[in-house]
Amino acid sequence: xxxxxxxxxLAASWAGTATDRRRAAMVAIAAAVxxxxxxxxxxxxxxxxxxxxxxTARGFREVAAGAPAAFERSALYDETTDGHQIYVYxxxxxxxxxxxxxxxxxxxxxxxFVSPALxxxxxxxxxxxxxxxxxxxxxxxxxxxxxxxxxYRFVGADVVLSERLSEHAGDWTGDGTEALDLFPISVAALxxxxxxxxxxxxxxxxxxxxxxxxxxxxxxxxxxxPRSELAMVCVHTAACTMPGVVAATxxxxxxxPRLTNVPLVGRSVFRGDLGLPLTVAVAVAACVVALAIxxxxxxxxxxxxxxxxxxxxxxxxxxxxxxxxxxxxxxxxGTALPGKDGARLFVVGVMASTLGAVVSLPYxxxxxxxxxxxxxxxxxxLVGRRMRWNAVGSTRSLVxxxxxxPVVAAWVAVARSVDAPTGDRTFVxxxxxxxxxxxxxxxxxxxxxxxxxxxxxxxxxxxPPRAVLIGDCAALAAHLAMARCGSDGFALAxxxxxxxxxxxxxxxxxxxxxxxxxxxxxxVSDDAxxxxxxxxAYVLNTSHAGMQVGAPGRAVFHxxxxxxxxxxxxxxxxxxxxxxxxLHLTGQAADMARSRIRLLALGADLAVIRRLAGxxxxxxxxxxxLGCAAVGSISSWMFVQLDGTASVPYAVIALVVAAIAxxxxxxxxxxxxxxxxxxxxxxxxxR
Amino acid sequence: xxxxxxxxxxxxxxxxxxxxxxxxxxxxxxxCLAGLRRPDAxxxxxxxxxxxxxxxxxxxxxxxxxxxxxxxxxELLDELTVGENVELPLRLRRDGRGDVERxxxxxxxxxxxxxxxxxxSGGEVQRVAIAxxxxxxxxxxxxxxxxxxxxxxxxxAVSDLLRASAQAVGxxxxxxxxxxxxxxxxxxxxxxxxxxxxxx
Numbered sequence: 001x002x003x004x005x006x007x008x009x010l011a012a013s014w015a016g017t018a019t020d021r022r023r024a025a026m027v028a029i030a031a032a033v034x035x036x037x038x039x040x041x042x043x044x045x046x047x048x049x050x051x052x053x054x055x056t057a058r059g060f061r062e063v064a065a066g067a068p069a070a071f072e073r074s075a076l077y078d079e080t081t082d083g084h085q086i087y088v089y090x091x092x093x094x095x096x097x098x099x100x101x102x103x104x105x106x107x108x109x110x111x112x113f114v115s116p117a118l119x120x121x122x123x124x125x126x127x128x129x130x131x132x133x134x135x136x137x138x139x140x141x142x143x144x145x146x147x148x149x150x151x152y153r154f155v156g157a158d159v160v161l162s163e164r165l166s167e168h169a170g171d172w173t174g175d176g177t178e179a180l181d182l183f184p185i186s187v188a189a190l191x192x193x194x195x196x197x198x199x200x201x202x203x204x205x206x207x208x209x210x211x212x213x214x215x216x217x218x219x220x221x222x223x224x225x226p227r228s229e230l231a232m233v234c235v236h237t238a239a240c241t242m243p244g245v246v247a248a249t250x251x252x253x254x255x256x257p258r259l260t261n262v263p264l265v266g267r268s269v270f271r272g273d274l275g276l277p278l279t280v281a282v283a284v285a286a287c288v289v290a291l292a293i294x295x296x297x298x299x300x301x302x303x304x305x306x307x308x309x310x311x312x313x314x315x316x317x318x319x320x321x322x323x324x325x326x327x328x329x330x331x332x333x334g335t336a337l338p339g340k341d342g343a344r345l346f347v348v349g350v351m352a353s354t355l356g357a358v359v360s361l362p363y364x365x366x367x368x369x370x371x372x373x374x375x376x377x378x379x380x381x382l383v384g385r386r387m388r389w390n391a392v393g394s395t396r397s398l399v400x401x402x403x404x405x406p407v408v409a410a411w412v413a414v415a416r417s418v419d420a421p422t423g424d425r426t427f428v429x430x431x432x433x434x435x436x437x438x439x440x441x442x443x444x445x446x447x448x449x450x451x452x453x454x455x456x457x458x459x460x461x462x463x464p465p466r467a468v469l470i471g472d473c474a475a476l477a478a479h480l481a482m483a484r485c486g487s488d489g490f491a492l493a494x495x496x497x498x499x500x501x502x503x504x505x506x507x508x509x510x511x512x513x514x515x516x517x518x519x520x521x522x523x524v525s526d527d528a529x530x531x532x533x534x535x536x537a538y539v540l541n542t543s544h545a546g547m548q549v550g551a552p553g554r555a556v557f558h559x560x561x562x563x564x565x566x567x568x569x570x571x572x573x574x575x576x577x578x579x580x581x582x583l584h585l586t587g588q589a590a591d592m593a594r595s596r597i598r599l600l601a602l603g604a605d606l607a608v609i610r611r612l613a614g615x616x617x618x619x620x621x622x623x624x625x626l627g628c629a630a631v632g633s634i635s636s637w638m639f640v641q642l643d644g645t646a647s648v649p650y651a652v653i654a655l656v657v658a659a660i661a662x663x664x665x666x667x668x669x670x671x672x673x674x675x676x677x678x679x680x681x682x683x684x685x686x687r
Numbered sequence: 688x689x690x691x692x693x694x695x696x697x698x699x700x701x702x703x704x705x706x707x708x709x710x711x712x713x714x715x716x717x718x719c720l721a722g723l724r725r726p727d728a729x730x731x732x733x734x735x736x737x738x739x740x741x742x743x744x745x746x747x748x749x750x751x752x753x754x755x756x757x758x759x760x761x762e763l764l765d766e767l768t769v770g771e772n773v774e775l776p777l778r779l780r781r782d783g784r785g786d787v788e789r790x791x792x793x794x795x796x797x798x799x800x801x802x803x804x805x806x807x808s809g810g811e812v813q814r815v816a817i818a819x820x821x822x823x824x825x826x827x828x829x830x831x832x833x834x835x836x837x838x839x840x841x842x843x844a845v846s847d848l849l850r851a852s853a854q855a856v857g858x859x860x861x862x863x864x865x866x867x868x869x870x871x872x873x874x875x876x877x878x879x880x881x882x883x884x885x886x887x
Contacts, residue, residue, distance in 0.1 A: 378778040381771070382764075389766035598762045600723060602776050602819075603751025605744055 023208045024240045026583060027292075030204030032244030033576065034197045035288045039252040040572075041193060042284055043274040044262065044565075047145075050273050055144045058101040060165040069164035070098035077548055078151070078536055080121060080128065081529070086149040088540060090161060093154065098167045100152070102142015107154045111136065115143045115150040117268065127533040131540050146260070146268035153540065160545045193569055195354065196576040201295050203583035205237070206393075207590055212236055212296075230297065237296040241289055249285040252276065265568035316362035316391050324360045324631065327353025331638045350635050357631040362391040364627050365620065372619075379608065383615045386595075394588070395624060427524040428532045430539070432547035434521055438538070446534050448525035452518050520550075581621070585667055588617055589674040596675055610672040618668030625660030632656065693729070693884050695877065699826070702850055702860040704870035707879035713863035716879065717829045720861060721754055722746035733827055751780050755820030755858070757830040757849070761812035763804040769815050770800030776823045790818040793855070794848060810841040814848060821852045828853045830862040834869055846872040 063069050071091055078086040096106060103113050112135035114122065119137055122129035129135075132151055143150060155161070216229050224232075257275030261268055276284070327349050334346025366388050373384025387394070434442070443450060525531045535549045592613045599609050633653050693716065697703050707713050718724040720731060722738045723746075731738045736749055750756075755776075763772045770787045791797045794814035804812060813833055820828055830849055834842035846862075846869040853860035862869055870876045878885045 378775070378781075381767075381778070385764075385766040385771070595764065598764060600747070601721065601750070601756045601758070601762070602779060603747055603749075603754070604779055605747040607744075608779075 020208075026586075027201075027204045027208060027237075027240040028242075028244035030200050030244070030579070030583070031241035031288060031292055032248035033579065034201060034291070035245045035248035035285060036252055037193050037197055037572065037576070038284050038288055039249065039256070039276060039281065040263065042280060043252075043256055043276055046276065046280070047262070047269060047273050051145045054101075054141065058142055058144075060167065063164050063166045065164075067164075067166075068095075070095040070167040071100070071165045072161040073163045073165055074159075074161040074545055075163075076540065078131065078540060080149065081125060084149060086118060086151060088151045088153070090153050090155045090159060090545075092157070092159070092161055094164075095167070100142065102138040102140070103152060104136075107152075109154055109156040111154050113138045113142075113152040113154075115148050116140070117143075117147050118149045118151055121149070127530070130533065131537040133541070140270045143270075146270050146273070151540075155543070159543050162545075193573060193576070195358070196573045196580065198291070198295065200576050200580040200583070201292055203580040203587065205240075205292070205296060206583075207587045208240070233296050234293050237293045238289055241292045245285045245288050249281050253278065253281045262568070264571050265565050267565075316366045318363065320363045321356075321360045324353055324356030327351075327356040328631075328634060328638075331635060335638050346639070349638075353631055353635065354628075357628050358395075361395040361624055361627060364623055365395055366391040368619070368623055379612060379615065382612050383619065386612075386616050387620065394620060427522045428528050428535055429520050429522050429550040430535050430547060431520045431550060432544070433518045434547070435544065438542070438544075439521065442523070442534065442538060446523055446525055446531040448523035448531050450521050450523055452521045581663070581667065585617060585670055585674070588620075588671060589613070592616075592671070592675060606675070610675045613675050614668040614672030617671030618664045621667045622660060622664035625663060626657065629653065629656050629660060693882075695884060697827070697859040697861060699859055700854060700857050701875075702853060702873040703862070704873040704876040705861065705863045705879055705884075706865055706867075706870055706876055707863075708865065711879045712882045713865075713879055714831055717756075717831050717861065717863050720827070721756055721829055722750055751776065752823065753826040755823065755825035755828045757813070757816045757820045757828070757833045759832040759835040761804070761809075761816040763812060763815060763819070765804055767804075768800065769796065769802045769804065769807070772804065772815060773800075773819045773822055776819060780823060782823070790822055791815070793852065794818045810837055810845065813837065813841075813845050817845070817848055817852050821856050821858070824856045825858050828856075828858045828860045830860070830864075832864055832866075833862065834864065834866050839868065842866055842868045843872075845869075 060071070060073075071094055073092075074090045076088040076090065078088045080086060091100065091107075093106070099105060107113065112132045114132050114135040115138050118132070119135065122132060122135070132153075135151070138150065138152070212233070216232060219229060219232060253276055257272050259269065259274045260271055262274065329349075330352050331346055331349030334342050334344070334349050336342070337345055369384045369387030369389075369391065371384070372380050373388065375381070375384070428448075430442075439450070442448075523531045523535065532549060539547045539549055592609075595612075596609050599612075600606070636653065695703070705713050705716065715724065719726050720733075720738075722731075722741065725739060729739065733749065733753055736753070738746060738749060741749065763769075764775070767775065770791065773790050774787050787800055788797055791800055794817055796811060796814055796818070799807065799811065799815075804815070807815065817833075820830075828849070833849060834845050837845060846866075849860060849862065849869075850872050860873070862873060864870060
């Protein structure tokens with residue numbers, strides 16, 4: 001580089017002392033971590049786009065009666081053992097030249113095609129495999145995402161299908177694709193990953209700032225223009241971050257196309273779905289370098305001290321609490337608004353209060369330091385004054401830790417709200433009229449006691465359903481607690497207990513009456529799970545349309561797919577936060593080194609200095625963590641107001657507080673241990 | 688080896704200047720005298736206390752009770768006010784807060800007790816450092832290049848103040864300096880060359 005400013009900048013980054021090089025290496029590592037995170041986020045966005053593209057490519061449109069159709073289709077319901085829905089479609093090819101993405105040309109009647117995720121499950125669960133006999137694999141072009149549970153069966157002319165479709169209309173949805181809602185993902189990425197990422201860069205660049213500032217002052221003394229100073233900061237920051245950014249981008253560019261799982265999220269993806277085009281990878285790398293330069297340029301005090309009093313402590317004022325209060329008000333507004341708008345406003349409020357919490361942290365530290373310094377003990381004076389001295393700077397590198405807490409606390413409430421218990425199952429319901437021959441075969445295979453529920457077809461609609469017991473009432477009562485046997489030996493059961501809706505009892509009758517239409521058949525047995533498997537296999541492979549299997553006794557809730565993304569992001573934020581905390585403590589130890597020299601000379605014992613360093617670190621982490629946990633608890637409480645099914649996660653809050661206490665304790669011990677007992681040496685940091 | 692075969696006695700109230708070129712070992716000698724570094728061999732005795740036989744904690748206690756130090760840049764704690772800096776050794780000794788106003792008055796800074804170190808000039812910082820060093824009535828006052836960053840007038844003022852402060856508390860004063868102005872204000876001067884003392 002010919003420019004003298006550039007040469008000084010490069011010399012200040014990698015060609016300085018061993019300490020300078022070590023600090024530059026930490027900046028490069030932090031930049032590499034942020035780059036990997038940024039690349040991962042962009043890959044997730046591209047994954048979402050690829051899922052949408054494949055879903056669109058297999059889109060079909062229903063055609064009007066009489067118009068030519070390419071296919072006929074019916075949707076069926078099936079589910080896995082743990083209650084996840086399997087999207088099942090029966091198809092009939094009307095136009096032999098038409099193609100369904102992922103399926104070979106001219107599929108034979110009776111053949112099954114299943115998605116890779118379903119095939120994986122079938123390999124683990126033989127009884128699930130029985131439902132899709134001889135299934136072939138759907139090609140990835142026909143599957144929106146790697147985790148999709150999808151099955152196609154091609155049927156003959158004897159099966160009645162409900163939909164007539166044209167080929168590739170492109171706007172049909174509802175085929176089982178779990179499209180990712182990018183809004184909450186974006187918010188979560190910004191708060192859970194973006195803020196800690198910036199915090200990590202700040203923490204990594206903080207120890208480096210002093211040396212850079214001294215060189216800037218030197219340049220200024222030599223008459224360098226403000227533009228040259230700016231160029232110095234930019235070149236210096238770019239030189240420090242580039243090695244990490246280039247290595248991380250190259251690594252992600254090479255590795256991501258080979259990934260079959262979203263790291264930390266655990267979601268399966270098709271090979272290549274997370275790949276980044278070269279231009280996008282380069283753009284991400286440039287953005288990270290620009291972000292680092294922005295952090296360096298906007299760092300308060302970067303321009304150096306123009307007056308001695310520039311180094312005086314900047315007193316944080318109560319005005320710093322305004323963004324936090326605004327965020328809480330927005331959150332409260334979100335709970336008051338109904339529907340999706342309210343939920344979105346709430347999420348915006350969470351993000352605003354997270355940022356607000358971060359902004360108000362220096363005020364909290366300053367107040368606590370002030371209280372502490374007023375105590376008579378010398379240690380309290382020293383700790384309190386050190387906390388107040390640089391309340392803004394000392395909390396800046398803890399942003400990564402602090403930003404994590406409220407969002408995690410809020411989202412944990414989301415995870416809890418969908419984690420409902422599974423109910424007991426005592427019988428399985430087969431909806432629809434089962435042909436008598438098929439019923440006999442099913443009873444033989446399941447060894448169940450059937451209870452057919454029928455309605456009188458010409459009834460006015462308010463007549464109670466009848467329950468027709470085939471078999472012995474005492475045997476039924478042994479399996480089904482709700483069944484009560486009357487004096488004439490027939491079953492009686494409350495309709496609501498049978499999951500049939502309405503009030504009153506099911507009338508027990510010995511046999512179907514003329515005009516009765518069977519609504520469903522309840523199969524009561526010891527092993528409801530096995531019975532359900534047999535019935536599901538029957539329904540999926542029969543030629544009688546319109547039958548469905550249900551388990552009225554079971555209510556299974558599943559967490560939103562977003563929860564896995566959010567928890568994955570929270571894990572990542574936790575790792576980044578731990579890294580940032582480590583860097584923060586390293587910076588604090590460097591600050592402490594100068595005080596160590598002064599205090600030792602005054603006659604302070606090494607143990608006192610270690611206690612001072614430990615107390616300061618522990619208090620800072622505890623105050624920042626607990627301050628954010630308090631905001632997180634308020635977020636959770638407000639979420640409970642938004643969603644009546646959730647409860648305040650006291651256990652989670654207690655866990656978070658315990659984790660903060662542990663982190664504060666560990667920070668205190670680490671900071672205390674970092675105070676060196678090595679022999680006194682001349683302080684060269686002023687040079 | 689930085690220092691070798693040194694033999695130096697300072698009587699109570701005596702002021703000694705140690706002169707020598709950069710790297711001659713002046714600072715190392717002061718650090719040894721203060722118990723901040725321990726020599727490989729030899730004895731250092733302050734009053735009846737043999738510092739070279741003491742552990743970390745005992746040496747710290749001795750510094751707290753009997754030694755005051757002044758550095759080239761003052762080395763005040765930025766986060767404490769001027770008054771709090773001066774009273775810090777007393778607080779560490781748990782001797783209360785002392786008469787900070789009197790101590791600061793003695794160095795001409797009675798009205799700056801509430802100021803921050805960053806608000807002071809270089810000369811004022813050194814005067815506060817001297818007030819802090821004598822706050823605990825030390826038996827030994829050590830000063831390492833106390834005028835190294837000051838101009839000629841301030842050098843005169845600071846060296847006179849050092850001498851007067853030491854005399855006021857009856858302390859022996861050992862000043863490491865390469866400044867002839869400071870040396871001329873002391874009772875005697877010794878030269879340190881290649882780790883060995885020579886009479887001036």
